[in-house]
Amino acid sequence: MxxxxxxxxxxxxxxxxxxxxxxALGAEVAVERVRPLVADVAERGEAALREQARDFDGVEGHALRVPAEAIAASLVDCPPEVRGALEELIARLRLGSAAQVPAERVTRFAGGATITQRWQPVSRVGLYAPGGKAAYPSSVIMNAVSAQVAGVPSLALASPAQRDNAGLPHPAVLWAAALCGVEEVYAIGGAGAIAAFAHGVTEIGLDPVDVVTGPGNVFVAAAKRVVGGLVGIDSEAGxxxxxxxxxxxxxxxxxxxxxxxxxxxxxxxxxxxxxxxxxxxxxxxxxxxxxxxxxxxxxxxxxxxxxxxxxxxxxxxxxxxxxxxxxxxxxxxxxxxxxxxxxxxxxxxxxxxxxxxxxxxxxxxxxxxSNHVLPTGGTARFSAGLGAHTFLRPQQIISYDRPALAEVEAPLLALAAAEGLPAHGEAVSARFDGSDAGTGEDA
Missing domain, CATH: 3.40.50.1980 (Nitrogenase molybdenum iron protein domain)
Known part of the structure; x- marks a missing residue:
């Protein structure tokens, strides 16, 4: 050193x-290398994924979507001590992740004026588990359990096809998926997997996701940067x-x-x-x-x-x-x-x-x-690691009744006038034109 x-x-x-x-190879250089791969998957879907599997994983002719029965059957070969360790990891991570889900809070400004802060899970996520120089069942669990604790209803998992496992992901990845109850699994790796999550691949029944998470090499991290904006990402976990x-x-x-x-x-x-x-x-x-x-x-x-x-x-x-x-x-x-x-x-x-x-x-x-999917390459200066919070969005629910709105009418009109947006103020005043206006009662 x-x-x-x-x-x-x-x-x-x-x-x-x-x-x-x-x-020496930074994310900027890697982005330029993976951008064409991401674009190819967006344009040609399954055909592009198969070519990338051939070129990068040395696998051809395999099922891109793993049959559900193969996921369940994989546990037959899981050593008891490994299964016990994975189950212990799942239990500990569920407890740790639960602390990352904020409780709903209500702020009251007056009797009829409230703002409710709630945390709403995204609808669908794509979870990535690496499969290059090692198997990462622990990464499957870090991703899946965090999303499940957050309340995400739809999960898809991708991990590279393995030549010595008949084109399926590594057996240990399948063990973890089975133990977490993840039934939608794809034998897709690298930048192509990130692109497939973001754009969807109709030929194999892969619907686009809202958020892509999971660790990988610098090219996986770069692919996340490329699709960021189209979908949310956890961090550039390279x-x-x-x-x-x-x-x-x-x-x-x-x-x-x-x-x-x-x-x-x-x-x-x-x-x-x-x-x-x-x-x-x-x-x-x-x-x-x-x-x-x-x-x-x-x-x-x-x-x-x-x-x-x-x-x-x-x-x-x-x-x-x-x-x-x-x-x-x-x-x-x-x-x-x-x-x-x-x-x-x-x-x-x-x-x-x-x-x-x-x-x-x-x-x-x-x-x-704790969760081991974490930001790399200096991005920890502005990004957080993976957790249940990754899959939650804060939403404010605002509810005012007529008296509460009347209380803020004058200052609201003043602000609308100051900004040169009189229709904003008129939208409030309209509710007080006439003694019965805005009551919501039937005539």
Whole structure:
């Protein structure tokens, strides 16, 4: 891992935004690559999807819509310990997600003047689960349970076709779908899946959705950006990243293991350590070298840790470390210091925050009860992670009776006149023309 030394430098926020490490292939470049793929699916539907499956997944002639019986039957081969773990994840996530659904609230201005704030779920969502270098049943659950807790009535799931599973998505993806009760599943991957959700594919019975969610690589994230506006998206949840703020009190082995854990996802994964101790940084790097060579995906990890997106950043103090983290806007932020709460107080921008030496990101990936679909590439500075709230829209229901409207008639007329919109005021005054006007009573 390369080292970026920021010690002894007075850096503005603009400076930090330029200095934090990023992947060589950014979302802007990826957008230009996927835009034609999205347009092709919008124009040619199933034919375009089959060509993309052939070119990117090496699969041909498969059923794009997974038969319902294949989803249910997949559970026969699910190991009992895995099924138990998935069911535990579902139960914990339902509890965690329920806290994200706001209660309806009524504001009263007068006896007959109310505004009711309600949170209405969208009608249909498209859920994406990656299927490249690993299987992600946990991502299926993160998506599906959040939508179900929000009250979404229609869910569709897409995940790439697998050559070694007869063109079906990975078996573990089907296990999760079955356990969550998701019956509309498509063997479609990458940018094509995002395009299919947004535009619909009539030949396979895929209706357009209102919101597209789920993690993926940088091309999936870019496809979301392309269709944004046509449909809602959760965030640009692309290639994973972890930033650890640690001082000399932290356990180097813990930090090293956590950096490696995210690096095994993908060669483009980002692992960043920010510390005020050069000696501690050296101890972590020694642990990384030792552990990375022994892990199953050693080659992938080495590529990710050696890439421009990964680094050790040396700072003068932990307050500066928090500023660096906020500029980076990490998907996953870990804090392992002598005073975790003080450091946490300086954090404003992160997808999810893991506090203390015994709260690794892996816990959030699986069984913390939090959601692991989070914004990447710095978008945590303005985007939130996936949750029940992703599928809810606040709606204001306004109800005034005649006396309540009469009370605000004069100031409303004044504002309408000030804005040069007299008909706005006349729409109110019309309700008071004549003593019986606006009562709603039959003649």
């Amino acid at each position: 390369r080292t970026i030394d920021l010690r002894g430098r007075e850096l503005t926020r603009a400076d930090l935004l330029k200095l934090v490490p990023r992947a 290639t994973t990243e972890i930033l650890v703020i640690a001082d000399a009190s932290a356990e180097p082995g813990f930090v090293a293991a956590d950096l490696i854990s995210q690096a095994e996802h993908d060669e483009a994964a980002a692992s960043v350590l920010v510390t005020d101790s050069a000696e501690f940084a050296e101890r972590v790097l020694a642990e990384v070298e030792l552990r990375a060579s022994r892990t199953r995906h050693a080659e992938r990890v080495a590529t990710a840790l050696g890439g421009p997106q990964s680094a050790v950043i040396l700072v003068d103090d932990l307050a500066t470390a928090a500023r660096v983290s906020n500029a980076y806007g990490p998907e996953h932020l870990e804090i392992q210091t002598r005073d975790d709460e003080r450091v946490l107080g300086g954090i404003t921008d992160a997808g999810a925050i893991f506090v203390g030496g015994y709260t690794p990101v892996s816990l959030g990936d699986y069984l913390a009860g």
